Amino acid sequence: MAGCVERGGRAAGGPAMAGLGERSGPVLEDTSRKGRSPALPAGSGSLSGRVTDKTGAPISGATVYIPDLKLGVVADTNGYYRFKSLPSGKYLIEVHSIGYKTFTRSVTVNGPVRFDLTLNDSYVEESAVVVTGLSKATQIKRNPVPIVAISHDYLATNLSTNAIDAIAKIPGIRAVTTGPNVSKPFIRGLGYNRILTLYDGIRQEGQQWGDEHGIEVDQYGVDRVEVIKGPASLSFGSDALAGVVNLIPTQPAPEGKMIGDLTLGYQTNNKSPGGSAMLGATRNGLEWMARISHKQAIDYKDKIDGRVFGTAFNETDASASLGLHRKWGYSHLDFVIFDDLQEIPDGSRDSATRRFTRQISEADTVREIVPDADLNSYRMEKIHQHVQHYRIYSGNSLTLGSAGRLQVNLGFQRSIRREFSHPVLYKVPGLYLQLNSVTYDVKYFLPEFDNWNVTVGVNGMYETNNSTDGTEFVIPSYHQFDIGPFLLAKRSFDKLDIAGGIRYDSRSFNNFQLYTRPDPMTGFDKAVYGADTAGAALQFGNYKKVFTGVSGSLGATYNFSDKFSLKANLARGFRAPNISEISANGVHPGTNIYQLGNPDFKPEFSLQEDIGLVFSSRYVVATLDLFNNVISNYIYNQKLVTANGVDSMDGSGDTYFRYVASKAQLYGGEFSVDIHPVKALHFENSFSLVYGTNKGSQPKSFGDSAKYLPFIPPAHGLSELRYEFSSKPRRLAHAFVKVQLEYSAAQDRVMRAYNTETSTAGYALFNAGVGGRLSDKKGKTIVNIYLMGNNLFNVAYYDHLSRLKYFYFSPTDTNPSHGIYNMGRNVSLKLSFPLDFGLKPEKKGVPDGAE
Secondary structure, three states: OOOOOOEOOOOOOOOOOOOOOOOOOOOOOOOOOHHHOOOOOOOEEEEEEEEEEOOOOEOOOOEEEEHHHOEEEEOOOOOEEEEEEEEOEEEEEEEEOOOEOOEEEEEEEOEEEEOOEEEOEOOOOOOOEEOOOOOOOEEHHHOOOOEEEEOHHHHHOOOOOOOOHHHOOOOOEEEEEOOOOOEEEEEOOEOHHHEEEEEOOEEOOOOOOOOOOOOOOOHHHEEEEEEEEOOOHHHHOOOOOOEEEEEEEOOOOOOOEEEEEEEEEEEOOOOEEEEEEEEEEEEOOEEEEEEEEEEEEOOOEEOOOEEOOOOOEEEEEEEEEEEEEEOOEEEEEEEEEEEEEEEOOOOOEOOOOOOEEEEOOOOOOOEEEOOHHHHOOOOOOOOEEEEEEEEEEEEEEEEOHHHOEEEEEEEEEEEEEEEEOOOOOOOOOOEEEEEEEEEEEEEEEOOOEOOEEEEEEEEEEEEEEEOOOOOOOOOOOEEEEEEEEEEEEEEEEOOEEEEEEEEEEEEEEEEOOEEEEEOOOOOOEEEEOHHHHOOOEEEEOOEEEEEEEEEEEEEEEEEOOOOEEEEEEEEEEEEOOOHHHHHOEEEEOOOOEEEEOOOOOOOEEEEEEEEEEEEEOOOEEEEEEEEEEEEEEEEEEEEOEOOOOOEOEOOOOOEEEEEEEEEEEEEEEEEEEEEOOOOOEEEEEEEEEEEEEEOOOOOHHHOOOOOEOOOOOOOEEEEEEEEEOOOOOOOEEEEEEEEEEEEEOOEOOOOOHHHOOOOEOOEEEEEEEEEEEEEOOOOOEEEEEEEEEEOOOOOOOOOOOEHHHHOOOOOOOOOHHHOOOOOOOEEEEEEEEEEEEEOOOOOOOOOOOOO
């Protein structure tokens, strides 16, 4: 968000924590010890110094972090820190310590450099450092692109059910949900393939076109999040037309340290236990880390529906990483596994008792009522989906001396999605999708000249998707190749920063014809080839097309003073139609719809204007962000109706939907204010609003029923009163208590044409939380404890972006009150046991390189 502060309150320390900064200042060189410093290779240097508070006392354990190098060290008991060998260059450094204001400064490294610094007490974190979509690490307050940073502290102290749900209360960000474990991000009214999700900077590919296809990421492994709210096609190409969500995992341990964490949690609503164990270390530039996580749940409940059948899940995840830091740069290799068993709800209920029923035969003429024992069981139902995602990727940064820096990120992902929709032959998958993706991202950072930072690069991907091994075929198999060269530039003029760039994208798309016929053994459809196609049904035809487009961005930030700044940005986005929008022709299990595509679509292009204001003082931080976004060839899903005005359905009761295109305008903004009259007390308030208007021509008989875009989130606000207790007691430190009111306005600006959607009533939810850190006599953390509750008054409500809102009693039911309500009261207890110690005894006295 333009001018946005970091979400998360007090600084929580650690190299992965974004924080507050100051403008670049003078670089202090350690001339006094040059004669005694070891010789350094050409093109390299060292950085050392001391971290103290305003009284001059050393701050032991302060973390000094260089985001561009993904490298950190920890100050010793006397406050001294040292990077022994760094590539020469200009770097933004962050210094974090719990209870202090994060210090940010640009430092030029060229030979031995001494840099001492002083941390001040923190009332509030004002300006985070971000890396997403930029030529180099930059403070938010000096970046014209609308972006928000969400800290680990925020994620840890707010109750959520998955990685996307964890950020859905941030102004301008919402989520389309299908129960508690399936969420897709929406940014300023746009989602699906218009939002690109990254994991550690690598694009996430996992059938994003599907309504009930969540983000395949371990929420325990996400340490912080950066969100671009607006077109980011300049840096990432197609699918970033409306924004980017970068899920950043736990960063490596500081040099000479071993870190670890055991997290245990339980949520009461769906009886969900969960936990994660992590261990990692760094020594002499060699780093490693490993994590394993698990969570599971029974069906969630609300006070109207009781337990909602078909929403249980069982998820297991694991990751491992290796890294090497040397004077030439760094190289990382990461492995990630995601494995989720997720039930598929359909909403069917007995009309007399409202109790859920389940399918017991392929004909589905009679259903049985689900017994309470099954609603309270962790055992997966026969009708469920099994989602597996495997990822291996490598991030590499090579310093070329005076010639600049080269960054090469490569990745391979395999996403396997099986949706088991047959109640009798339940081991036979209905939908079976196998997606292989190779991603590449190459950037060359030119040497800085006259305060210009220029980056040229190229990125894209190659994908193959096989959809022919199941019995239901909603999309064809396809190949896809993306390539996009780009140029980014940024310059600082004291208080003024300007940034922009240009990009050209090309997507080559080729899907393959598919013939199907019933399998004589099972009666289900199967793919046939060659001579067997005679007399078979043609499900999909061959299709081949190249989509191209130009995108760009230009913006400026002006800091009138340390307290007040103004931002403006103009960006053009590009998005090629996805496979479902072009070629869909079939029933998608888990959606209750028969989806139809349109091969004649053109690419979407957006033009968004942003303006942002931020005021930051000791007692008040306020931001205002406004935007206007016009999209040509905007593609959306629309119900088909019969001549009598009722829903058009196939023989199985699935409703027909077809993608259509129009011109669209979305406009609105976000406002937030954090009032903290004393250091311990915070009164945070935020409000976001977006309007979506269909600018295409519609029949006059429709009136206003087609005036608005479908599935636009209503006005949303959040007010939180939080008290943070003094850190002085050694056994209980950094404790807090908070109460929170979340409110959503009614949404009446809906697309009623073709019965596409219905209005949604407003609601208000009361949430609360308490937590803190228990320490031993020496002040070392034993455990972090968090007790949090959402919807404590157990309100029955529909969220406008919940897909379950439209899961009625039966396919012919049209009563809006027969949808499935969102989750009722949910209380969570979370315990986090950290591990942090040196790998070798700490030397007494002044470390080498410090005075």
